[in-house]
Amino acid sequence: MQSPVDATDKLIARAGSDNDFRQRLLANPRETIETELGVTLNADQEIHVHEESCTATHVVLPPLDRFSAAERQEARTGAQSLEFLRKTLHDPAPPARDVAPETARLHRVRAAPGVLAGEARESIRRGIAFLETTIDERGAWHCIRFNIANPAIPRHYERPPFVSALCALVLESCDEGRARSICSATRQYLVNSMEYPGLWRYYRHLPADLDSTSLCSLAISGHPWIALGRNVPQMLANRDADGLFQTWLLAEDEPDVAPDFRIEADPVVNANVIACLGHHPATREARRWLEDQVVEGRLENASKWYPDTITAYYAIGRAMVRAAPALEGLRPVLIERILSLCDDEGGCGNVLQTSQAVTALHTLGALEGIDVTRQVERFIGEQRDDGSWPEYLAFGDQSLRWGVIGQIGHGSESVTSAFCIEALGHMISILEGR
Numbered sequence: 001m002q003s004p005v006d007a008t009d010k011l012i013a014r015a016g017s018d019n020d021f022r023q024r025l026l027a028n029p030r031e032t033i034e035t036e037l038g039v040t041l042n043a044d045q046e047i048h049v050h051e052e053s054c055t056a057t058h059v060v061l062p063p064l065d066r067f068s069a070a071e072r073q074e075a076r077t078g079a080q081s082l083e084f085l086r087k088t089l090h091d092p093a094p095p096a097r098d099v100a101p102e103t104a105r106l107h108r109v110r111a112a113p114g115v116l117a118g119e120a121r122e123s124i125r126r127g128i129a130f131l132e133t134t135i136d137e138r139g140a141w142h143c144i145r146f147n148i149a150n151p152a153i154p155r156h157y158e159r160p161p162f163v164s165a166l167c168a169l170v171l172e173s174c175d176e177g178r179a180r181s182i183c184s185a186t187r188q189y190l191v192n193s194m195e196y197p198g199l200w201r202y203y204r205h206l207p208a209d210l211d212s213t214s215l216c217s218l219a220i221s222g223h224p225w226i227a228l229g230r231n232v233p234q235m236l237a238n239r240d241a242d243g244l245f246q247t248w249l250l251a252e253d254e255p256d257v258a259p260d261f262r263i264e265a266d267p268v269v270n271a272n273v274i275a276c277l278g279h280h281p282a283t284r285e286a287r288r289w290l291e292d293q294v295v296e297g298r299l300e301n302a303s304k305w306y307p308d309t310i311t312a313y314y315a316i317g318r319a320m321v322r323a324a325p326a327l328e329g330l331r332p333v334l335i336e337r338i339l340s341l342c343d344d345e346g347g348c349g350n351v352l353q354t355s356q357a358v359t360a361l362h363t364l365g366a367l368e369g370i371d372v373t374r375q376v377e378r379f380i381g382e383q384r385d386d387g388s389w390p391e392y393l394a395f396g397d398q399s400l401r402w403g404v405i406g407q408i409g410h411g412s413e414s415v416t417s418a419f420c421i422e423a424l425g426h427m428i429s430i431l432e433g434r
Contacts, residue, residue, distance in 0.1 A: 162200065313360045351390065
């Protein structure tokens, strides 16, 4: 796929030098763009290409803001408004369930690989059935916002586009038809929540951010705004003096709640931006910085928004695949670092952390380095009767700069379950010798 950074420029340049291409672009824009850029554009999107002349000038108006002026003003003061926050934080969430499985399946006689692979597939189906009960009618995934330091502080459901994009990207490798249906509905939700020219924000009272924008763009890469790089100028403009991507996209009229806790260079955010923009000179400094972070062992506690190093390795592995050949030189180092975090059986902490380690090793071609059979047994054993896996901290503010109030965490059984389904799918391929 052509990098979105220069996709439109490439089309215009070729149309200026290749008249046959120009005529095909005017006559059949969808097919011509798909062939030239190696993308599949959303079927429900109209594509129009116009040709200006000295006697015909075209002015293209952007769509109206999806929020009214009053709604924008309300959002700008939303952080101080309990009434507004209630629109972001939905019904109070129940207390976290015990992480222990409801049915004891942990101590089991090892089954033959083929039998275990069948059990793993059934585990995936049960997990998908659980997810179908948690995703709303719009295709939005939910997450739970909670306080890490004080469990007595009320927990609330939230449905930011970021969580839906994160989980859709995780689930898209699953070959079950019901998983594909979930991802399709989620992609439509992301399209409906997109702001021109392809930006997303976590909460309405926060500015747009590059983490949400990158993951959402990856999830709906077939939308013309994304495929043609409409949001790329804003992303590239959000680099610091060292060429590293900053988290918040701060326009002049955005609320002032972000600068006070702005992170200048988060490794996971930069990895996600690289995955979105691809192997391109515009990401060179960020790639070099990430490489240095990994090689010099500086990733521990380096992310403000993500809880542990394995999450960063997972994101870097995804960027390595989606922006190939970017970061390819890190492959042996990443394999060594991830395996060093695993125990003798391949576990890497809780089941969410282990699922990210499994997928990262699969991405790097090194999944045989762990005891896959034992981990499949563990994943099946920790799955609850309703098909879910336990809630764990998936992301949140790791800086802890404001005492108890600032220690916000996010996670849910749905998020954990999506990662477990992804990891089980990769481990099945090992069991089946593929």
